[in-house]
Amino acid sequence: EAQVTQNPRYLITVTGKKLTVTCSQNMNHEYMSWYRQDPGLGLRQIYYSMNVEVTDKGDVPEGYKVSRKEKRNFPLILESPSPNQTSLYFCASSTIAGVYEQYFGPGTRLTVT
Amino acid sequence: EDQVTQSPEALRLQEGESSSLNCSYTVSGLRGLFWYRQDPGKGPEFLFTLYSAGEEKEKERLKATLTKKESFLHITAPKPEDSATYLCAVQDYGGSQGNLIFGKGTKLSVKP
Numbered sequence: 201e202a203q204v205t206q207n208p209r210y211l212i213t214v215t216g217k218k219l220t221v222t223c224s225q226n227m228n229h230e231y232m233s234w235y236r237q238d239p240g241l242g243l244r245q246i247y248y249s250m251n252v253e254v255t256d257k258g259d260v261p262e263g264y265k266v267s268r269k270e271k272r273n274f275p276l277i278l279e280s281p282s283p284n285q286t287s288l289y290f291c292a293s294s295t296i297a298g299v300y301e302q303y304f305g306p307g308t309r310l311t312v313t
Numbered sequence: 314e315d316q317v318t319q320s321p322e323a324l325r326l327q328e329g330e331s332s333s334l335n336c337s338y339t340v341s342g343l344r345g346l347f348w349y350r351q352d353p354g355k356g357p358e359f360l361f362t363l364y365s366a367g368e369e370k371e372k373e374r375l376k377a378t379l380t381k382k383e384s385f386l387h388i389t390a391p392k393p394e395d396s397a398t399y400l401c402a403v404q405d406y407g408g409s410q411g412n413l414i415f416g417k418g419t420k421l422s423v424k425p
Contacts, residue, residue: 204356233411242400242415244415245412245414248411249411250410256411290357300362302359302413304356304357306355306356
């Protein structure tokens with residue numbers, strides 16, 4: 201089954217404790233992206249990757265890091281999480297050629313206390 | 314200034330009552346406009362892509378249209394299962410190719 205998986209699905213952590221949210225897709229997609237979704241602010245792009253070893257900042261990259269060492273994986277790293285990073289996070293992937301039909305993961309709900 | 318504005322924020326319809334959702338956008342050049350559906354607690358699900366003014370796409374009870382300044386998602390004879398949040402997103406030629414800008418969405422409720 202074609203899918204984007206994220207782990208963990210739920211995470212409660214404390215300020216400053218480094219964490220990684222993993223994202224993996226099994227569709228051989230070149231493009232992957234991370235978003236955060238907050239009430240009243242909608243879905244905002246954090247980082248995206250057009251292909252392996254190619255990453256770019258989205259609209260809200262501060263406080264986040266990403267890497268794309270393999271085509272299927274695109275982890276999101278919070279080196280020193282803060283309470284304002286409490287949010288619902290989505291990973292997505294798509295082919296580059298043709299339409300940008302993005303497949304989204306199920307989401308990771310992160311709470312930073 | 315928002316580049317993508319969706320209206321209304323929320324819409325309540327009776328089953329069978331047709332209506333339209335609006336997505337207005339401001340970009341230097343439209344590379345593409347996308348509609349997604351999002352159910353509570355789930356990731357968005359792709360519906361349509363539109364590229365140029367005058368283009369239309371249909372899927373079951375949904376029809377998306379595009380002008381130079383806005384897009385409409387028309388819902389004909391909606392059913393309760395159409396209840397969801399509908400998101401619009403644009404890709405701007407003036408921005409990076411991979412950068413997508415989403416609107417805040419329209420929450421649709423269809424009552425039986």
